[in-house]
Amino acid sequence: MIPELSNPSVCMRDPQGVEDIIKAMHKAGPNTIQVISDFDMTLTRFAYNGKRCPTSHNILDNSKLISDDCKHQLKDLLDEYYPIEIDSNRTVEEKLPLMVEWWTKAHTLLVQQRIRKDLLQVVVKESDAMLRGNYQLFFDHLQEHHIPLLIFSAGIGDVLEEVLRQAEVFLPNIKVFSNYMDFDEAGVLKAFKGELIHTYNKREGALLNAGHFEEIKFRHNILLLGDSLGDLTMADGVHNLENILRIGFLNDKVEERKPSYLKAYDIVLVEDETMDVPNAILRYLTSTK
C-alpha cells in the first residue's frame, strides 16, 4: 500500500492495525482529516551531519542576543532538565513540576536579557535550525489539499513562526499553539503570554483552545506527529475522534526508549531525519486509488 512503510527506520507494534487505520482514513477522504504536529525535533531535525540541531529555545539561547553568563546558565538548565524530560524511568507525575521549573527558570533568564523583537529574524537566519528533509512536500501537500495543520509546541511561538517564514512554509492552513513572547512598546521582551506550555501539559493546552477544534469539528480523522510521549495528548481536544494515526520520531536514547514508543505510537521512526514516511502516508490518504 505504502512502500515507505518498509523503510529501515520504520518500526510498528501492529502493522495490520496501522494498515486498517490508514485504510479507514483513506476511505473517509481528505475532507475529514486534520494534522496535529509538534514542532521541535518533529518538524525540525534532531541532528545534521552528526551535530545536534537547535530547538526554538536553543536558537535564542545560542544567539548573540544572550550574554555569555546567561548562555552558561541556560546550558546548565538544559544539562540538568533535558535528561529528566526524556527519562523512561520517571513517571509523568514526577516530571511535571520539574518541567515547570525548567521552563520558568529559562523564560525568566530570557526576559532578563531584554531581547528585541526586531532581532528575532536575524538570529533565526544565523542559527543552525533546520526543518526535516523533504519538509516542503509536507507543507505544500497539506495546503494543496486544504488540510489544516495545527503546530502544537512547547517551544517559543515567535521563533518557530520565523523558522517557518524563512523556509517559506508558513502557509494559511497553519495554526500555532505555543509560548508567545510579550514585548513592551519599545519592542523589548517583558514576559511570556498566557498559560505556559511544556512537554507534559499539552492536554491542558488543547482543552484551553477548544475554539480551534470547534471550527474544524467535522474533521474526525487525525494524523498526529510528535517526538515525545507528551505529544500524544495534543489531540485531546478533537471532537468525536474516529481514527488517529500516531507517528513518533524517536531521536535520542533509542534503545532505552523504544519499548515505550512502540507501545504509545502506531509508527515509530528511528533516527529518521526526513518527512518521507508522513509524506508517503499523506500522498496515499489524498489519492483517489
Ligand SMILES: Nc1ccn([C@@H]2O[C@H](COP(=O)(O)O)[C@@H](O)[C@H]2O)c(=O)n1
Ligand atoms: N528551556 C528549554 C525548554 C525546552 N526545550 C526543548 O524544547 C522542546 C519543546 O518544544 P516542542 O516543539 O517539542 O513541544 C522540548 O523537547 C525541550 O527539550 C529547550 O530546548 N529549552
Ligand SMILES: [Mg+2]
Ligand atoms: Mg518536540
